[in-house]
Amino acid sequence: MGHPTSFGQPSCLVWLAAAVLVLGLCLVQQGAGRQRPHQWKSSEAALSVSPAGDIVDKYSRDSTEGENTVSEGEAEGSRGGSWLEQEGVELRSPSQDSQTGTSTASPTGFRRYLRFLAPFDLVTIPGKPLVQKAKSRNEVGWVKNLLFLLPPTHVDMETFVDEIGRFPQEDRPLADAARLYLTVQAVRLVAHLQDEGVVHGKIMPDSFCLKREGGLYLRDFGSLVRAGAKVVVPAEYDEYTPPEGRAAARSRFGSGATTMTYAFDAWTLGSVIFLIWCSRAPDTKSGYEYSVEFFFSRCRRVPENVKLLVYKLINPSVEARLLALQAIETPEYREMEEQLSAASRLYSGDGTLTGGDDDMPPLET
Structure with a gap:
């Protein structure tokens, strides 16, 4: 250790x-x-069997070295x-x-x-x-x-996403099922924090990790604050920092601190989901176009429900941005849960297909 x-x-x-x-x-x-939002219970069966668990042991590297686990x-x-x-x-x-x-x-x-x-x-x-x-x-x-x-983990999410991106064509349905699981669970975790009145402040790919059985976990709570607190966001987070955070950091007046809001976590969540499906952060630098077509112009093989959810989460307007707790009630998220539930019935413990392709709602091609 x-x-x-x-x-x-x-x-x-x-x-x-x-x-x-x-x-x-x-x-x-x-x-x-x-009482928790009703939609959290509806995905119980889907989250009880993680398609990612069929992949972690075979393709990932151990990430516990150097930790007190x-x-x-x-x-x-x-x-x-x-x-x-x-x-x-x-x-x-x-x-x-x-x-x-x-x-x-x-x-x-x-x-x-x-x-x-x-x-x-x-x-x-x-x-x-x-x-x-x-x-x-x-x-x-x-x-x-x-x-x-700390409890032991097996692989960070970014490494896992990178590995499934190299899957051969015949294993692509399993990789998509794993991406769907990561998306649904990431939204759920951030929504729980909002429900508790706190902002994580560092929702990035390496803030998520998977255990050996495939469960997705959120970590790095050293940045956790109550909503409304003012925090100076480190420059290395820039790729996953929302526009209001970047503006505060560049301001010549004041302390450069950003007010931590649920919208802050929502933006970073949307950026992480984009990485899950596109293997990179979205292009949100100055001069970018806020549209589904622009964001996914070089990453076309993404389900429409994922595209729309990401689009709503990374809205440059703080007031109009979809929050994580609202996201779990959207038609897009509910459809993802249905697809995930179908996928969990489709695979056995070793990642092999157990049902016909018609059992799972089709993903975008």
Whole structure:
């Protein structure tokens, strides 16, 4: 298990505060019994079987090197329950499973609903001082003896998308089913954050990762803030920063901070979905044309419902931009769920077809 070196107190405190905020929000929501938007339940069967799971093991590279990761079994033993239980990430109380008809108190049955990947514990190395001077890349700083433990992941989303883009022609239906799954789950995850009143602020391809069974998770909660907070967006995020964020960064007046809104996350979500289907970020630099035809002129093999959803999410107008929580109620998203449900019935565990091509609504060619 690697122990990455980090310098300075602020970054450590930011991560700790973010982890506590995520945990607190999840636990409060778990006991609140709040009714979720009805559309989230309708895709239960589709999300319970991820087409991506048929691909991850065979084509992806392990992404856990250098992270403080432990197996879910180890996490369960260390805290008296799995990391999902400790974190409360499922936001659902025990209920009857709609597919088996049995009642379960285990969070395993609810993993299809929500997947937030955040540290589940904070540990120290026994026998070592709390703070120690260290050197890294010609920089000297103070290292805290505090390590976040993270559940293991298998591959980041961008690497996964790159791999399925190389699939041979005969495997293209499976790749499209995996893209559809990534799209539906990404929208769902960002919508949950909006429902909790927070903005992630860093919805980018490498903020998503997949576990070995194919489940898509959202991570990187160090940038999480309450909606309305002002934040200086790092320049390296420019490709996935909405117009209002770029304008604030270029302004000669003020602090260069951007007000973090749900529309900010919506824009970045749309850009990530574009990458899922086109393997690159959309062209949204100055002088671009806001139209479906312009965005997808060099990426034509994308379903119409995906094109329209992306178009609405990356609207340059903050007021007119579709938000993630609104997106799950759109006809485009509902159609994706139906297509995903059909795709999940189409494939076996090893990625081979089990039904006829007529079982799945056709994707665009």
